[in-house]
Amino acid sequence: MIQRPRGTRDFGPAEMAKRRKVELAMREACSRFGFGEVVTPTFEHSELFTLRSGQSIVDEMYVFKDKGDREMALRPEITASVIRFYVNEMSTHPKPLKLYYVGNCFRYENPQSGRYREFFQIGAELIGSKNPETDAEVIALAVNCIRSAGLENFVVRVGHIGVLKSLVREQIEDEKAAADVLRMIDKEDWDALGDMFDARVLPRKLFDRITAIADIKGGIEELNNLEDSEATRHLRELFDVLRLYGIEDCQVDLGIVRGLDYYTGMVFEIDAPKLGAEKQVLGGGSYALSELFGGEPVFSTGFAIGIDRVALAIDAERKIEPKPALDAYVIPTKDDMRKYAFGMVARLRSQGLRADVDLMRRTMSKNLKYASSLGARFAVIVGKEEMAKRSVTLRDMTSGKQEVVLADNIASEICKRMG
């Protein structure tokens, strides 16, 4: 037997119904915010991703040579492709450009709960601005996506890497040392950072300031403990706009230093605490990528949501209600009624109802059982007596009540009872 590759999944009809529901809710949120969908290739020149990200992403990429000996990679994320698309073909569009995408991504990682080698993201990029209101718009959309999907318990943390980045760059001249310091800050590895400061005889005072800033987590008022700077002003304005958008419960967290290489300003994350180890359902921020791909310098803000994790988190909160798969199941009472049954199911389908009919030549009682297992809302029983009256028996599968209705009215009678 051929096994499914490690870290991949098959999704059955019931699970897909749930996933599509979650995905559709988030698509609609993007649409409400004026974002338009784009689709980019599943694989790209691997250079696109190596330019953007550090070695850590490269190590977990699916890379291969195509038949023309070009080095390709399955996309580990979609932001880079969207920005490439923008630089290639959309750079003269009026700003801001609002784009969203949905797609599968691939990373060769060790699978565990909420982590897969093929996973699904929905994300958005707002290209052409770095104003506080831009960042607020993107965060508002992110929160709207998560809420619309039906997730209730989540934590939004917003930071600004400008605070720590400029401080470190200012105080430490050696670029590589500065990068190392930032990396350790990102990992919150204070011991290693302290050791490094000792080894390089860097000022202890700077170390204390760094840890103090990275420790700032809480409401917007936390910023009052910092001296005024471009970054703090940006965050204050951003939070003001968020409040006007009705989003009040965001936390400030200056310890977020995600994706140091290209994130330039605001960064944010959303966690679903119920998820445990893999609780981060979203990551995003503002960045300047287009230059890397040969375009004019343009600021963008974006995010990516892990659809799998959102679905898992909603499931952990409560069951996602899949809608019944069928509106009506047509049962002939006897073999000579089958032709009548096919006509009936065709009529139902043409009226837009989800209808099915017995194809297994089952008996009446087994058909009722089967209809029940399908989750059919109604059984339509067609027999000799009904046919004589140009009618059918309509059985409500939840209540068990049934009545005889005219065949011509069957679809409308069903719709009437479905509410």
Place this chain on the structure above:
RNA sequence: GCCGGGGUGGGGUAGUGGCAUCCUUGGGGACUGUGGAUCCCUUGACCCGGGUUCAAUUCCCGGUCCCGGCCCCA
């Protein structure tokens, strides 16, 4: 990449150094149109590869996959 815990029909299980249990599901049949029932029949499993042994599903080793944790991320 590292560290735990696991793999018995499609799903859920019992058990064992020699015959693998039960439930459920699937398929068929009986019951003259409502018995979403009941009864009968039937398909179907010890993750893979080595080793120990007269004999391995069971014990040992390796792999693989699943579950969870670290790292990182979605």
